[in-house]
Amino acid sequence: MEYEHTSGAPSESTELGHYQGPRAADPEIPADHSDDPGYQTRTRFLTMVAVAMGGVMTAAILVPVIGFAVADSVQEEDWRWVDVGPYSDFKEGSTTSLSVTGPSPEADRRVFLRNRDKELLAIWNRCAHLGCPTKYSAGSDGYVCPCHGGAYDSRGLVTAGPPPRPLDRLDVKIVDAKGRRVPYEAARPVDRVLVGKAYSIDAQERPFKLHPPGDPVDGTLSYLFPFIP
Amino acid sequence: MATTERPEPTPKNIGPKNPAVQAGMGVVDYVDDRTGVTTGAKWFMFRNIPRGTSWFQTLGFTAMAVFGMQAITGIMLAMYYKPETTTAHASIAHITNDVTWGWLVRGMHKWGASVMIVIVFLHMGRVFIWGAYKYPRELTWLTGALLLFMTMMMGLTGYLLVWDQKAYWATVVAVNITSQAPIVGPYLGNILRGGPEFGPDTLSRFYSIHMLLIPGGIATFMAIHLFLVSKLGIAEPPWSKRRLALERDEEDAKRRAASERIPFGRTPVPAGQPAPDPVRVEADS
Numbered sequence: 001m002e003y004e005h006t007s008g009a010p011s012e013s014t015e016l017g018h019y020q021g022p023r024a025a026d027p028e029i030p031a032d033h034s035d036d037p038g039y040q041t042r043t044r045f046l047t048m049v050a051v052a053m054g055g056v057m058t059a060a061i062l063v064p065v066i067g068f069a070v071a072d073s074v075q076e077e078d079w080r081w082v083d084v085g086p087y088s089d090f091k092e093g094s095t096t097s098l099s100v101t102g103p104s105p106e107a108d109r110r111v112f113l114r115n116r117d118k119e120l121l122a123i124w125n126r127c128a129h130l131g132c133p134t135k136y137s138a139g140s141d142g143y144v145c146p147c148h149g150g151a152y153d154s155r156g157l158v159t160a161g162p163p164p165r166p167l168d169r170l171d172v173k174i175v176d177a178k179g180r181r182v183p184y185e186a187a188r189p190v191d192r193v194l195v196g197k198a199y200s201i202d203a204q205e206r207p208f209k210l211h212p213p214g215d216p217v218d219g220t221l222s223y224l225f226p227f228i229p
Numbered sequence: 230m231a232t233t234e235r236p237e238p239t240p241k242n243i244g245p246k247n248p249a250v251q252a253g254m255g256v257v258d259y260v261d262d263r264t265g266v267t268t269g270a271k272w273f274m275f276r277n278i279p280r281g282t283s284w285f286q287t288l289g290f291t292a293m294a295v296f297g298m299q300a301i302t303g304i305m306l307a308m309y310y311k312p313e314t315t316t317a318h319a320s321i322a323h324i325t326n327d328v329t330w331g332w333l334v335r336g337m338h339k340w341g342a343s344v345m346i347v348i349v350f351l352h353m354g355r356v357f358i359w360g361a362y363k364y365p366r367e368l369t370w371l372t373g374a375l376l377l378f379m380t381m382m383m384g385l386t387g388y389l390l391v392w393d394q395k396a397y398w399a400t401v402v403a404v405n406i407t408s409q410a411p412i413v414g415p416y417l418g419n420i421l422r423g424g425p426e427f428g429p430d431t432l433s434r435f436y437s438i439h440m441l442l443i444p445g446g447i448a449t450f451m452a453i454h455l456f457l458v459s460k461l462g463i464a465e466p467p468w469s470k471r472r473l474a475l476e477r478d479e480e481d482a483k484r485r486a487a488s489e490r491i492p493f494g495r496t497p498v499p500a501g502q503p504a505p506d507p508v509r510v511e512a513d514s
Contacts (some may be wrong), residue, residue, distance in 0.1 A: 070420050092243040102313055106314070106397050130405040132398055147402060212415055212425075213405045 076210075079197045087174055088189035090115045095136055095154065097125075100195070106123035109134045111145075111170055111195055114154065120184060122195050123156045123172040128163040131213035143167060157203065164216040166203065236262060273459050281466040285359075288352040291460070293451060295345040299383075302338040303440060310390070312436040314429045317392035342384055349380050361464035369457040372450050379447050386439035392432060400435075401427055 034041045072086040082100070090096050096113045110125040110133065125134045125143070132147035142159060143152040156167030174182045174191050183192050200211045208217040245251060261267045278286075309328055311320040324331040353373065356362055362370035389400040404427075407416030423430035465472040 072417045073423045074416055075424070106392075106394070107428075128401040132402065147398065180363075212408045212418060214409050215415075 014092070062200055077198075081173075081194045081196045083192050084111075084113070084191060084195050085193060087187045087191045087193055090193060092116070095138070097136060098195075112136050113172070113193070113195075115225075116154070118184060120172050120174065120193070121155065122172040124168040124170060126213060128158075128167055128170060128200075128213055129161065134167065145160045157205075164214065165218075166201050166205070166209070168198055168200050168210060169207075170198045210222070273455075276459065276462060278463045279465040279469060279471075280477060281469055282463055283466075285355045286463060288348060288355050292345060292348045292352050293455075295341055295348055296311050296447065296451070299338060299341050299345060300444060302341065303444075305334055306338055307440060310436075312390070312433050314392065314432055317390065317432060321391055342387060345380060346384060349377055353377060356477075358467075359464060360467050366457070366461050366464060369461065372454045372457065375456060376447060376450050379443050379450070382443050383439060383447075386435045386443070389432065389435045390439065397427065 033041075047072065061100040084098055089114050093116055095116075098111045098113060100109045100111050107124075112123045114121040114123060123143075125136075126132075127134050127145040127147065127150050129145065129148055129150045132145050134145045134150070134152065136143055142156045143154075143156065144150070145161070145163075149161045150158070150163040152163070152167050153159050156169065158166055162201045173194050173196070174184065174187045175194060176182050176188075176191050182188075198210050200208045200217050202208060211217055241401065244254070257267065279476075306324065309320060309324045311317060321335070324335050326332075356373070385400065385403055389396050404418050404421050407421060408414045410417060420423060421431075421434075422428075423434045461494070
């Protein structure tokens with residue numbers, strides 16, 4: 001079907017042919033400042049206020065709650081000097097097992113006071129692998145862990161099994177009646193033995209900050225964690 | 230402020246004659262008019278499922294049912310359990326030996342924990358072998374992985390609550406393994422323990438995590454998981470002829486696209502771009 005052009009006016013081709021009827025004039029779009037993305041309308045402002053208020057209220061609840069649940073847990077353990085008895089209780093050449101009170105009686109936290117080789121060592125029984133309690137065996141003159149077969153010699157250095165570092169130690173000192181520190185050679189039987197802060201050692205028995213079980217104190221990983229502030 | 234017109238009451242002369250059934254339907258209609266709950270229930274319950282759906286697809290519901298049993302028995306056990314280091318083990322002995330059917334409810338909770346782990350892993354294996362984690366069900370898999378993690382956390386935290394030597398040292402070892410994670414590990418261990426060593430705070434903390442924190446998380450993610458299962462439907466089994474044909478077609482198209490060096494994807498090609506399918510290019514030109 002053909003339609004003739006009646007005038008020179010431009011016409012549109014549609015599926016039905018050329019439309020030549022009346023046309024709606026394009027209405028002039030009134031300028032609206034809310035179309036400008038940079039313009040702050042009341043709605044945008046109130047939305048922003050509502051979101052900010054919601055964030056503040058959520059934070060006001062969550063920050064104290066999470067701090068309450070977490071903050072005290074990541075502190076280092078308290079310590080103090082503990083008098084464990086007169087020097088005469090720890091004979092030259094002996095290894096004495098002492099019970100040390102921790103937060104939990106089930107923890108079976110013990111310190112082995114080793115008085116040998118002109119030296120007094122306080123060795124913590126917590127296995128350096130995953131924290132089970134090790135036991136001193138006089139027959140083999142070493143420490144064994146019941147959980148995964150970690151074994152240590154009498155100084156707490158690893159001889160077998162998975163532990164990544166030797167047994168942790170505690171500071172130990174001998175003081176006289178006036179509380180003055182006495183060197184090992186000058187210790188008298190009436191002097192008191194005090195056990196103090198725990199620390200970790202590497203295979204050469206150099207002291208390090210106390211690490212949790214399982215972490216090596218030397219090597220690359222020791223720089224990554226524990227990340228204790 | 231009623232904005233909806235009340236529906237016409239059902240005429241008395243149609244519908245069931247039994248007055249008990251009529252009363253029941255009246256209650257259902259009352260609730261449905263106000264909530265639309267039957268539409269939701271029908272959407273959830275009466276879905277089309279693909280040919281070949283079998284008993285293997287019931288493992289997910291089984292896991293949910295076991296979780297329900299754990300929740301109910303756990304709530305009841307909490308009525309007798311005393312979460313203190315001095316009383317915890319004694320109260321469990323009291324539940325087991327003295328309380329009527331205490332041995333049964335505690336046994337259901339204890340063995341149900343193992344059953345839940347087994348069922349959850351079987352469910353995961355089913356989804357893996359069926360390939361049901363593929364598009365569009367990736368997020369169902371993701372929420373399922375979170376549910377698996379939370380189920381394992383339930384196992385860890387519940388194991389300590391018995392507070393005997395085995396529970397104590399097994400959990401000491403497990404939390405020390407947690408502390409091995411790089412950077413955040415020591416923090417996580419300390420946060421779990423409530424300090425550097427297991428103590429009274431650890432027990433009450435594990436109890437709170439075990440009965441409040443993780444069950445809430447499991448319920449939330451189970452709801453999301455179920456919504457996604459209902460929305461996306463059950464995946465066809467890998468031996469479904471329809472699915473095999475679809476996958477073969479897709480492979481063919483991919484291979485053809487690769488040989489013609491034209492882009493291939495699931496999304497439709499935007500207007501003005503060359504169509505990826507050479508067959509369609511020929512048909513259009």
